Amino acid sequence: MLVLSVLVAVATMGLFAQRQNYRAKAEAADATVAKVKREKSDVEARYKEQLDLKNVEIRSLENKVLDKDHEIQVLKTDIADLGSQIADVKAQLAQITTENSSLADSVKAMTERTAGLEKELETVKKERKDSFDKEKRAVNKVAVLERDRKSLTEQLKELDISLKKLRQQYAQLKEGIAASEGTQPSKSIDGRIHSKKANMVIISVGSNDGVEKDFLFHVYRGDEYLGKVKVTKVDPQFAYAEIQEKYTQDINNIKEGDNVATILAK
Numbered sequence: 001m002l003v004l005s006v007l008v009a010v011a012t013m014g015l016f017a018q019r020q021n022y023r024a025k026a027e028a029a030d031a032t033v034a035k036v037k038r039e040k041s042d043v044e045a046r047y048k049e050q051l052d053l054k055n056v057e058i059r060s061l062e063n064k065v066l067d068k069d070h071e072i073q074v075l076k077t078d079i080a081d082l083g084s085q086i087a088d089v090k091a092q093l094a095q096i097t098t099e100n101s102s103l104a105d106s107v108k109a110m111t112e113r114t115a116g117l118e119k120e121l122e123t124v125k126k127e128r129k130d131s132f133d134k135e136k137r138a139v140n141k142v143a144v145l146e147r148d149r150k151s152l153t154e155q156l157k158e159l160d161i162s163l164k165k166l167r168q169q170y171a172q173l174k175e176g177i178a179a180s181e182g183t184q185p186s187k188s189i190d191g192r193i194h195s196k197k198a199n200m201v202i203i204s205v206g207s208n209d210g211v212e213k214d215f216l217f218h219v220y221r222g223d224e225y226l227g228k229v230k231v232t233k234v235d236p237q238f239a240y241a242e243i244q245e246k247y248t249q250d251i252n253n254i255k256e257g258d259n260v261a262t263i264l265a266k
Contacts, residue, residue, distance in 0.1 A: 185210060188263035193219070193256050194238060201229055203239040203260055211239045217260040219248075225264075226254050 191205035205211050211234050219226040227248025229241035243251045 184216060185212075185262055188261050188265075189215075189217075190259070190261045191217075191239075193254065193258045193260060195256055196254060199243045199245070199251055201241050201243065201254065203229070203231075203241055206237045206239050207234045208236045215239075215262055216244075217241060217262055218264050219254050219258050219260050220264070221255075221258050226258060227251070229254075229260070 189205055189210055191203050191209070194202040194204045196202075203211070203217060211231060213231055213234055215231045217229050217231070219229060228244040230244055231239045231241045233240040243254060245251060248254065
């Protein structure tokens, strides 16, 4: 029995020691795993950082490629423009060549013309003797023209004075016409001829409708324009007006019932 107890105790101690050994190994393994995880995390962080840097480099390279493509397009456009300019220069060169040929012909013609002018100069020298009398006559003609110019200047001054007077008379006449036409409302007032006697009419609108003394009314019947009447007196319901003969062809043609308006519709 004692031996059995001893054996059990020894076995228990062995198992305990083995368990402690396993626990130590497990802790060591856990430490190793944690270390590996940390190293893995560090490696992943470094990899991500390098990957971000590479992505930045790639985007930078893509932008550079786009810039180069743009530069290539610009260069192509410049090349096309240069081709057009070269064509223009060639055309100008051809034109200059043609002009040079024409200029050579002109020089030849001028040479021939110079020879002709020399002959004419000889003729002029011969006619020079007669030039004195011609010059004298020209001087006399200039003196006559100068006298005529002074006379015309005086006439022009007189005409200018007459023109100023006419303008003053026109302004006075215009003011008189404006005064005779009287004032007008800003919007049209419409009515009818209520009654007529001689050259006076009564209109169916009065001061209640905005009519004032000296208003001018146009008189019409349908599409026919008959003339004008000028208000001389105003009541609340009616206005009394005189037919303006200078604006009316036939005052007898204006009758009761005809339409009137201060402003004609266009």
